[in-house]
Amino acid sequence: MSTFLRRSCGAAFVYTIAVQGAAADLTAQDVWSDWQAYMSGMGYEVNASEATSGDVTTITDLAMSMDLPEEEGSVVMTIPEMTLTENGDGTVAIGLPPSFPLTVDFKGPDAADVRIELTYSHDNLEMTVSGDPDDMNYDYAADSVTVELASLTDADEALPADALKMLMTVNGVTGTSQMKIGDMRDVAQTMKAATLSYNMEFEDPENGENALIAGEMEGLGFTGSGVLPKEWDAADYQSLMESGFNFAGGFTFEKGKTDVSGTAEGSPFTLASSSQGGTFDIAMTGSQVKYDVMQNDTKLAVTSGDLPFPLEMAMTGAGLSFEFPVQAEDTPQPFAFGMSLTDFTMSDILWSMFDPAGALPRDPATVVLDTEGTATVLVDFMDPDVAETLEATEAVPGQLETLNIKQLLVSMVGAKLSGTGAFAFDNSNTEEFGGMPAPSGVANLELTGANALIDKLIGMGLMADSDAMGARMMMGMLAVPGDAPDTLTSEIEINKQGHITANGQRIK
Numbered sequence: 001m002s003t004f005l006r007r008s009c010g011a012a013f014v015y016t017i018a019v020q021g022a023a024a025d026l027t028a029q030d031v032w033s034d035w036q037a038y039m040s041g042m043g044y045e046v047n048a049s050e051a052t053s054g055d056v057t058t059i060t061d062l063a064m065s066m067d068l069p070e071e072e073g074s075v076v077m078t079i080p081e082m083t084l085t086e087n088g089d090g091t092v093a094i095g096l097p098p099s100f101p102l103t104v105d106f107k108g109p110d111a112a113d114v115r116i117e118l119t120y121s122h123d124n125l126e127m128t129v130s131g132d133p134d135d136m137n138y139d140y141a142a143d144s145v146t147v148e149l150a151s152l153t154d155a156d157e158a159l160p161a162d163a164l165k166m167l168m169t170v171n172g173v174t175g176t177s178q179m180k181i182g183d184m185r186d187v188a189q190t191m192k193a194a195t196l197s198y199n200m201e202f203e204d205p206e207n208g209e210n211a212l213i214a215g216e217m218e219g220l221g222f223t224g225s226g227v228l229p230k231e232w233d234a235a236d237y238q239s240l241m242e243s244g245f246n247f248a249g250g251f252t253f254e255k256g257k258t259d260v261s262g263t264a265e266g267s268p269f270t271l272a273s274s275s276q277g278g279t280f281d282i283a284m285t286g287s288q289v290k291y292d293v294m295q296n297d298t299k300l301a302v303t304s305g306d307l308p309f310p311l312e313m314a315m316t317g318a319g320l321s322f323e324f325p326v327q328a329e330d331t332p333q334p335f336a337f338g339m340s341l342t343d344f345t346m347s348d349i350l351w352s353m354f355d356p357a358g359a360l361p362r363d364p365a366t367v368v369l370d371t372e373g374t375a376t377v378l379v380d381f382m383d384p385d386v387a388e389t390l391e392a393t394e395a396v397p398g399q400l401e402t403l404n405i406k407q408l409l410v411s412m413v414g415a416k417l418s419g420t421g422a423f424a425f426d427n428s429n430t431e432e433f434g435g436m437p438a439p440s441g442v443a444n445l446e447l448t449g450a451n452a453l454i455d456k457l458i459g460m461g462l463m464a465d466s467d468a469m470g471a472r473m474m475m476g477m478l479a480v481p482g483d484a485p486d487t488l489t490s491e492i493e494i495n496k497q498g499h500i501t502a503n504g505q506r507i508k
Contacts, residue, residue: 028057028084030133031092034181039064041231055086076105087128094127096120101150117150131178138177145170165201170220184244185228193220211262217253219277224249226284238383241286241327248283267305274299287333290323309349316343316364325377325398332374332401341367359456365412373403399427400437408445414456415449423494432498440496447488450475478502 032050039046048062058081065076079102083095099121106114125142149166152159172194180186196217203210226247232240256278260271278295295318302311319340325333343364351362379386381397390397405421421443429438454471457463463471479488480503493501500508 025090026086026092026129026131026133026136028052028055028086028092031084031094031129031136032057032059034133034136037230038185041229042066043232055088057084058082059084074107076103076107078103091128091130094129096122096125098122102147113153113155115151115153117152119146119148119150121146121148134181136179136181138179139175141174143171145173160205163203163205165199167199169197171195171197181230183230185230186225187228188225189222189249191220191222194218196220209263209265211260211264213258213260215256215258217256219252219254221252222249238380238386241284241382244286246283246285248281250279250281252279253277269304270302272301287325287327287329288323289326290321292319292321294319310347311350312347313350314345315341318342325375326380326382328377328380330376332376334372335375336372338370339368341365354462355460357460359460360453361414363412363414366409367411368407368409369405370407371403371405374401375399376401400425401427403439405443413453415447415453417445417447419443419445421492426496429498438496438498440494442494443492445479445490445492446482447475447479447490448482448484449486450488451486477507 036046044064044066046062046064049060051058051060060081062079062082063076064078065074067074080100081097083093085093085095087093099119102118102120104116104118106116122145123143125140125145127138127140129136129138131137146167146169148168149164151161152164170193173191174193175189175191177187177189198213198215200213201211224247226245226249228245229240229243232243232245254277255275257272257274260269262269275295276297279293281290281292283290297314297316298318299314300312317340319338321336321338323334323336325335343366345362345364348362351358351360375398377398379390379395379397381387381390389395402425403421403423405419408417408419408421410417421441423439423441423443425437425439427437430436432438451472454463454468458465458468475488478492479490481487482489489503491503495501498508499506
């Protein structure tokens with residue numbers, strides 16, 4: 001089922017249900033013909049009945065099917081009816097019933113077929129297409145759109161109605177999309193929604209364990225644009241990347257919350273989280289994939305029957321970003337990786353579990369890592385056949401060439417480590433450093449508050465005097481005193497011969 005959701009729902013369902021409008025002459029047949037061409041170009045087989053009466057063309061029993069790669073099965077989606085109405089001003093209105101079933105069949109290679117039956121409902125959904133056949137503009141708006149799980153059948157056995165319930169509702173939806181059709185399809189989209197709420201409830205009929213997940217997001221927005229080839233296989237990522245596909249888009253929300261409750265191993269639990277908005281950006285080309293995720297002012301609270309008190313944590317920001325090459329090239333390609341956790345705090349009750357006397361500073365903690373570099377991709381590892389070979393042979397898909405540590409910061413319990421560095425890697429020499437490519441370069445580090453922290457750990461009984469002595473000796477070997485009290489600095493250099501020096505003193 002995860003294969004279906006990833007490869008089919010995003011392509012067919014979004015385009016078919018949430019299509020988006022400028023002025024020129026369009027006919028219903030223009031819109032319907034382009035939909036068929038679009039779906040067929042992605043590898044779907046499209047079947048439907050078509051009838052025209054006056055200005056209205058009615059499409060019934062619309063079915064879209066596609067075989068999945070590696071004999072994983074096939075996917076069939078059906079929509080009972082939609083109408084295409086010519087408005088007399090060169091625009092076409094797309095109509096759907098206020099509520100109708102949406103059936104998805106996932107046919108596995110064996111007998112384990114899965115059928116998902118959804119109920120799609122909307123309140124005042126309006127969709128209009130305008131422009132001309134080579135430059136179509138779509139506008140849509142709805143007071144609300146709801147998708148609810150009606151039934152789930154696996155291998156001819158229906159899941160009990162109380163075993164799984166799923167509901168998602170989007171309120172105050174507006175959006176536009178422009179599709180220019182030439183040698184490729186140029187697409188630009190925008191979407192806004194007042195709120196998105198979701199609710200999922202499940203119960204294990206055998207042991208009674210259950211969970212309820214309910215959440216809401218406010219102030220949603222999306223913008224994106226890209227280029228789609230006229231013909232490509234939606235189930236084959238490698239062929240998609242080679243076809244000229246590219247996309248860049250960003251999703252934002254102003255605030256959100258999620259509440260989870262249930263029973264596990266006979267014990268009740270709850271989890272509540274909230275945030276003051278965030279972003280999710282993605283960019284994909286034939287050679288690179290890039291993600292950037294950030295969430296602001298996050299709070300988390302957990303209770304359990306096994307715990308005598310709730311666990312509470314908060315952070316000002318949490319982010320993750322990475323950019324990496326996905327296509328084989330003879331020359332090094334750039335990559336980047338970053339993560340941040342800023343101003344992390346936890347409740348005094350949680351602190352008291354290991355620091356009841358309050359000996360350790362409880363200032364907010366921060367961890368930041370920002371890196372970039374180059375790597376040589378040896379094979380097209382996104383190709384399913386190549387990925388299977390890599391898994392069987394345990395071969396590496398690429399090799400690291402350079403690494404630039406733009407920022408390293410770890411600040412907590414009164415101590416702070418910061419640093420930068422730049423290294424190159426010799427992939428022909430994997431003996432010097434135990435199997436990894438031999439590095440060469442320099443790292444500059446600064447550590448403050450370490451001795452004070454060691455003293456506190458000794459006083460708490462968490463560190464023995466002998467361990468503290470060993471730690472201080474190690475710091476003395478690798479670092480020199482800085483300008484400020486309880487500050488150490490270190491310049492670690494690795495040369496091409498594999499020699500390691502600390503502040504000019506050779507240690508290897």
